Amino acid sequence: MRKIISVFLILVLASQMLWAKPKNPKKVVFLIGDGMGLTQITGAMAHYKGRNAFERFQVIGLSKTASSDNYVTDSGAGATVFSIGKKTYNGAIGVDSSKKESLGLFELLKERNWRTGVVATSSVTHATPAAFYAHVSSRRSEDEIAEFLKRRNCDLAIGGGMKFFLKRKDGRNLLTELNEMGFTVAADTNLVDIKAKKLIYLCADEGMKTMQEGRGDFLQKATKIAMNNLGSDKENYFLMVEGSQIDWGGHDNNFEYMKAELIDFNETINQVLDAAIKDGNTLVVVTADHETGGLSLLENKENKQTFISNYASKGHSGVMVPVFAYGPGAEAFAGIYENNQIFYKFKKLLRITK
Numbered sequence: 001m002r003k004i005i006s007v008f009l010i011l012v013l014a015s016q017m018l019w020a021k022p023k024n025p026k027k028v029v030f031l032i033g034d035g036m037g038l039t040q041i042t043g044a045m046a047h048y049k050g051r052n053a054f055e056r057f058q059v060i061g062l063s064k065t066a067s068s069d070n071y072v073t074d075s076g077a078g079a080t081v082f083s084i085g086k087k088t089y090n091g092a093i094g095v096d097s098s099k100k101e102s103l104g105l106f107e108l109l110k111e112r113n114w115r116t117g118v119v120a121t122s123s124v125t126h127a128t129p130a131a132f133y134a135h136v137s138s139r140r141s142e143d144e145i146a147e148f149l150k151r152r153n154c155d156l157a158i159g160g161g162m163k164f165f166l167k168r169k170d171g172r173n174l175l176t177e178l179n180e181m182g183f184t185v186a187a188d189t190n191l192v193d194i195k196a197k198k199l200i201y202l203c204a205d206e207g208m209k210t211m212q213e214g215r216g217d218f219l220q221k222a223t224k225i226a227m228n229n230l231g232s233d234k235e236n237y238f239l240m241v242e243g244s245q246i247d248w249g250g251h252d253n254n255f256e257y258m259k260a261e262l263i264d265f266n267e268t269i270n271q272v273l274d275a276a277i278k279d280g281n282t283l284v285v286v287t288a289d290h291e292t293g294g295l296s297l298l299e300n301k302e303n304k305q306t307f308i309s310n311y312a313s314k315g316h317s318g319v320m321v322p323v324f325a326y327g328p329g330a331e332a333f334a335g336i337y338e339n340n341q342i343f344y345k346f347k348k349l350l351r352i353t354k
């Protein structure tokens, strides 16, 4: 009998070892909804008929967003903190509070042969994507930011921003320069599927069209192209995908603009989650850099089944933002923490020892 029990125990242990989920992800898709606070999510998804991507996550946390010099962060400091792990001043791109260049996630991952990429509905040189591959003291230097792609720490960039490559103040054609370095480059408003190990694909002069202007499924297509290319050789990769214009709707205090952008982001998250579930080795983390507009949803006395969207500001606010995580290592993102901890959670999960 004792023998039977011990054989049984060995079988249980062996099956657990076989079936245990891998703890460390091989792929990471980090989705940032710029300006996406809880009220933006609640308001945009309130009467949405499709699948709510946010409700598919079991692990949820809250991130405190203050920057080093302002309780209310901007997107420069708000993305830099994810990339370098240090809170910095508003307007900073990949530099610390003393304006010193600090190693970012992409550089740390490159040392371990991971592939990296950014997808955005702004220009690829805008604050949020820029913070992952560039190091400049001001987010406004988009010409200079574009040049950092020559450092080869970012394998793929899809979004707007042709202007900063082709109509530069210094007259250089940066796309030609990148092409000579081995990047496949494209400047075309029409995004088509393309296979390339290193890819810069620019689809607008600056920011992409809004959803209301007919951007269509650009963000889903770009994300799919990015995931396919970065994961083409079963290599490890880290992809940042930004719903850039959720923030711009907030700055305009335009609820319908914000809502259309957030629903587009929701569909992108759904697509990434579907792929991650299939793959089993992909960690998906969704968060925001800050809330925009101080949006509240107030009682509508005329129609009590809905609400009145009310903005308190044309700028950002200092409220905590949600973090959603799925996949190997997701549990690490539960709880309440400062935004720089997101960097350290990635670092630990991705076994970056430096």
Ligand code: MG
Residues within 6 Å of the ligand: 034, 075, 122, 126, 127, 128, 129, 242, 244, 247
């Ligand atoms: Mg942004």
Ligand code: ZN
Residues within 6 Å of the ligand: 035, 075, 247, 248, 251, 292, 316
């Ligand atoms: Zn903003």
